[in-house]
Amino acid sequence: MTARYATVPTPPGAFTVVVTEDADGADVVLAGGWTEEVGELLPVVHRSLRPDAVAPDPHLAVLDVVEAFHAGEVGAIDDVVVRQHSGPFLTEAWEVLRTVPAGRPDTYAAFAARCGRPAAIRAAANACARNAAALFVPCHRVLGSDGGLGGFRWGTDVKRWLLDHEARHAAVPA
The missing domain is CATH 3.30.160 (Double Stranded RNA Binding Domain)
Incomplete structure (x- = not known):
């Protein structure tokens, strides 16, 4: 192909x-x-x-x-239609990432809970790290438990820009 x-x-x-x-x-x-x-x-x-x-x-x-x-x-x-493939947890986690609202990032712990596995914080972080479709599967919307940026394949400067941009433009209900 x-x-x-x-x-x-x-x-x-x-x-x-x-x-x-x-x-x-x-x-x-x-x-x-x-x-x-x-x-x-x-x-x-x-x-x-x-x-x-x-x-x-x-x-x-x-x-x-x-x-x-x-x-x-x-x-x-x-x-946007995205195609990724892996085991059941990662595949589901990537779908769940698409439900994290712009302007309201999750922590890795909250993301793990959103995936139905609250104790799987490392697995949730791994789903972010292995996401091939950055932007469309918005792994940049997941932060460390302390509110820190955590990692991002494309650099924390890009992650900070994306988060700030979404905070400015998202329609977040009051």
């Missing part, structure tokens, strides 16, 4: 996204992250989904979503 990719400038840095197509020909995100190097994204895609080749495509429809998110429409990422 050949996947397509594109890189666009964003305020926290260049963002690259890798997509493939589903059975109906619609784009599905395999990976995304703040890098100009598509080769940095491919190793985190599960081997069963990893493309044999990648080709640049500057006209990916998902780029409109990336630009809308960075322009302040933080909910724009919510409906």
Whole structure:
């Protein structure tokens, strides 16, 4: 399978996204992250989904979503179709990450509880660390129990920018 990719400038840095197509020909995100190097994204895609080749495509429809998110429409990422694969806990945890509201980050402990396994804090952190589709599966919305940033594959400066951006633009109920 050949996947397509594109890189666009964003305020926290260049963002690259890798997509493939589903059975109906619609784009599905395999990976995304703040890098100009598509080769940095491919190793985190599960081997069963990893493309044999990648080709640049500057006209990916998902780029409109990336630009809308960075322009302040933080909910724009919510409906992007993502494909990741792993064991049952990680697969479910990535779906749960998509329910963490913009502007209201969870702690790793709260995220573990949200996943139905409150004692699985390390497993919840591992789900964030192994997430290939950063931005669309918003692992940046999970913080340390002390409120600290914790880690982020793309750097804590990017994570801080994303959290501050979402706090400014999210429609958080009073």
